[in-house]
Amino acid sequence: MQNISYVYSLMGRNWVSGLKPAKNVGSKTAAIIERLISETEGKTLVQVAEFESQVISYKSKKILSKPCGIKEPEKTYTIVTNYVRDPKVKAWVLKEANGRCECCEVGAPFTTAEREPFLEVHHLRRLADGGSDTVSNAIALCPNCHREIHYGVNKTTLANSLYKKIARLVHE
Structure with missing residues (x-):
């Protein structure tokens, strides 16, 4: 298991x-x-x-020689499931964050071409797992915190701390 x-x-x-x-x-x-x-x-x-x-x-290998790589990578095609999201939810969450990551509280790492602070909106309960596209399930994160909440060893602890920290979040 x-x-x-x-x-x-x-x-x-x-x-x-x-x-x-x-x-x-x-x-x-x-x-x-x-x-x-x-x-x-x-x-x-x-x-x-x-x-x-x-x-x-x-x-993990002690010695890893420089690889040649693949000059012309093969293409694969897959069917992707996309979820229809409410743009008002994303806008509200980003506006509420005011340019700061809601996890680490550090300012956005860069400004977009639209002159907006770059943050990513994350659904604490994934849409693929039946999560809702609502402000009670979405947070604005810097790219580092976003990757950590997906791949970090303490991702569950991190998510639980966000539920406690941000009043609008509801554990679905």
């Missing part, structure tokens, strides 16, 4: 409750688990976990 949690973490998702991700899952095993998750959920296989587990494996 810890292997499943590990693959969920590579996919940027919450792992199985109470089962901290295992760290010794090979890329082939990760690929199989990711395929089974996709089949079980009736979703298109994206192959994120296999790629990321290979990256981790290569990074």
Whole structure:
């Protein structure tokens, strides 16, 4: 079960409750688990976990020679599910944040071409998991905090702290 949690973490998702991700899952095993998750959920296989587990494996080698790379990467096509969102929700959350990350409270890392502070709106309960597109489920984050809440080892603790910190958020 810890292997499943590990693959969920590579996919940027919450792992199985109470089962901290295992760290010794090979890329082939990760690929199989990711395929089974996709089949079980009736979703298109994206192959994120296999790629990321290979990256981790290569990074762990003492000596890693400079790779040639792929001059003409192969293209793949997938079906993507998009969710219709309310632009007023995103606008309100960004306006409420006033140019500051609602997690770390640091100002936006840069200004966009529209002369707006750049922050990303994140749904604490993912839309794909039945979360709502409402101000009680959305927060404005800097890119670093956004990646951490998806991939960080303490992402659940971080999300729970945001529910306590920001009064408008409702745990769905």
